[in-house]
Amino acid sequence: MIAALDSESAVAWFCTYTPLEILDAAGLVPVRRYGDAGSLESADTLLHTAICPYVRACLAEGIQGEGPHQAVFVNSCDGMRRLYDAWRDRFPDDLVYLVDLPRNTGDGAERLLAEEFRHLARALGEMTGHEVTAVDLREAALAREERRLSYLRACEGLCGEKRLRLAMAFHSRLYTDMPPCGEPAGTAGGVPVLLSGNLLNPAGLVASLDRAGARVVWIDLCNGDRSFATPTLPRGESLDELLGSLARAYLDRHPCARMADAERRYRTLEETVAAVGAKGVVYASLKFCDAYLYDFPRVQERLERAGIPVLRLESDYADGHVGQMLTRVEAFLEMLE
């Protein structure tokens, strides 16, 4: 049973490593938040201006929005951890939880994450009074897998802004309340590219890629295709086994640049470029995100070695400056043609 979106069961989440299946199984309704990119300044009193604008936009939205402010954060980066701190300070009476996430993959990291998931399941059970059982978790995981497959069907032929908006809707709305997909955009023309980075504003930089004549066929972003690329369906009988298997599945996802196994990330990127027929990569990321700041020089080297052209763009999330980028994007696309 899914509760209504505006009910007391709604819980905000922010990072694609959030184990949504456990939240579902605890009777919560996870809703992804994208923040208010237009009023970052209202976060200034609690967060420094050199913190990732997604983090600041989420706090700004939280401060302005009506409660309840239940939220589950992931310890994915320094910025997210500080968002959790600010949120907890601001909304001390709400359910606010920080899920740990190792950087490593492999046996040790799996054990660590499985322990963390067990801890989360117990804690949510205590907080909500709805104990997480193996049956609930299996059911929730099946529903999540169904939703993932349905996204992959729905996004076929969609590109750029439309595709990103659809992915975001699949994360932030009830499954029963999906927006109509609209006409596949740009399938006829445009230069096929893969967009890689952290998280972007569909109305800003991504829309401007469409305008410049790019056909963004795969969105390797945290709010794009990345989390739909691999299943997280756990195996096992007992709750313990299911949580362990879920931990493995989350660590096996297409990796974000904050994970230690960069080699796997680069390989996945190269393979996806070939699989979707992209002619180049637009690497765009939000400012002040260390994971992607340190990643770029390595990615660039790797892709260029593989003969894949790459263009670097940066976003402040509000993207008032995208007009200035157009010429660079157009020149890049021309070079690809």
Add this chain to the structure above:
Amino acid sequence: MDLVKTIKEHFSERLEPSTFHSRFFWRTAESLARSPLNRPQWKADRVSLSYFLAITRDAYLGRGPVVWCNLFVPSELVLGLGCIPFYPEMATAVVAAAGMGPRFIDRAAEAGFSPDACSFHRCAIGLALEGFMPEPSALLAVNYPCDSAPLSFAFCGELYGRPQVTVDIPLPGRPGGQALLAQQLEETAGLLAECSGFGGAEVEKGLAKALERSNQALRYLREVEEMRKRDDCTLYGVDAMGGISVLFASMGSQAGADFYRLLAKELRTRGCAGGDSIRLMWMHIKPWFAQGIFSTLAKGGARLVCEEYTHATWEAMDPHDPYNSLAAKLGNHFLVGPVERRATHLASLAEEYRVDGAIHYNHWGCRQSCGGAALVKQALQEKGVPTLILDGDCVDEREYQEGQISTRLEAFLESLR
């Protein structure tokens, strides 16, 4: 840091990567360090200076396997396994003190590293790209205090073609967290033992010895802390901050224990700084290239009596249970996890050291500290400790506005009178 300037003057003409690989350079540096002209304020500083000169020399001359470490890597583990610890974040502080930060930061920028990242790490990357760093056998990072270290070490690991390991400290308060961390430390020890060729018995003996020495250092450090709480303590924060290196990079060595023993002794016999100055706490790290900020404090009648990173944050360890002991040391650090732990720790330091005010130095690009500064300030102010947040940079002097900082400092001191 006067020694740094003297060395720079001696070698500025031939400052090339090869300089640091020459025995002549290190002989000269060591004799300059010993010379009566180089008089550190505290006898203990001689001990730390010669320790750091010796291990850095050994690292450059390849006298053992070099392991790059970020601030939180326990030096006991590296020393105990017969490797030479090298802390790039500390090396860049020295480079910054010599006024050479910008050169290497610009080199990292050429390679595509954004100016929005921490300049300690950009400078380290620039140094590595220019060939100025000692080649590592392995690179070891811990996921705290910040994201920067695992990320920049990953780049450097690739650059040198050497294994890079990141240890994941679990969030505090998780059942089984310490055991999971201890296991990672044991696996890491395996990698270090491969580098040094240590066998099982040597590993056990090496770690036990390192932990014993660390315990010795801890006992003296606690004495130092007690003495620093006195009104008349003559050790000022600006000098004490050099002790960050000692606290993080020499635990497990005899020098670490000797340093605190000597410091405690000297503090016992010295004294008389006058008890009427404004007592301040410094949070996060200082700008290594600038002295002006500290002259402003002195002129305004203020003394730094306590700093965030120079205190013991762990309990004595069991030399026969090294991995669990080190896991407890690491995992309980106040920077691990939510900022609430840091704020509580700082509030209790402020109380113990009876500070009149506190300064949080926001190093550009340090998300972990700047990101929590507002909440730390809130916690301190709730305890009645006025707090000033200053924006600046610790390594890149171009990002440091001396005039603006002095004006804000003067106004702050005025408000404390």
